[in-house]
Amino acid sequence: MTGRGSTAGRGRAQPQFEHNGAHERLVHWADNAELTKRYFREVPGARRTHVHVREHGSFSQQVPLLTRDYLRAHPDVAAEFAEVKRRCAREFRDERQKYVAAKEPYVWDILRRADAWAQRVGWRPGPSDA
Secondary structure (H helix, E strand, O other): OEEEEEEEEOOEEEEEEEEOOEEEEEEEOOOOOOOOEEEEEEOOOOOOOEEEEEOOOOHHHHHHHHHHHHHHHOHHHHHHHHHHHHHHHHHOOOOHHHHHHHHHHHHHHHHHHHHHHHHHHOOOOOOOOO
């Protein structure tokens, strides 16, 4: 993903990104409580897009990297989690908060297992895939 500048709109900056040749205009959601993470969404009417920009070395950067590496090292867990997410998405197609709540126990279980794995193998954050 490559940043492409910013344009003003409705009081919020609208960064423009290019990903695989597609240009996206995104809106920064300033009401995010996490101070080490910036969250961007699509402009109204555009294809759903979520971009999370995390501060290097922060907890909010390390947790997703740990989860990514744990799931890559455990493809059986990754497949199970993918099925849980698909099932939740089918059941709560138009109810985002219920979807998030339904998968939450699985997310916490994976985080607990990922943390134990990280301690066993001496995991350290590797480079981002971005």
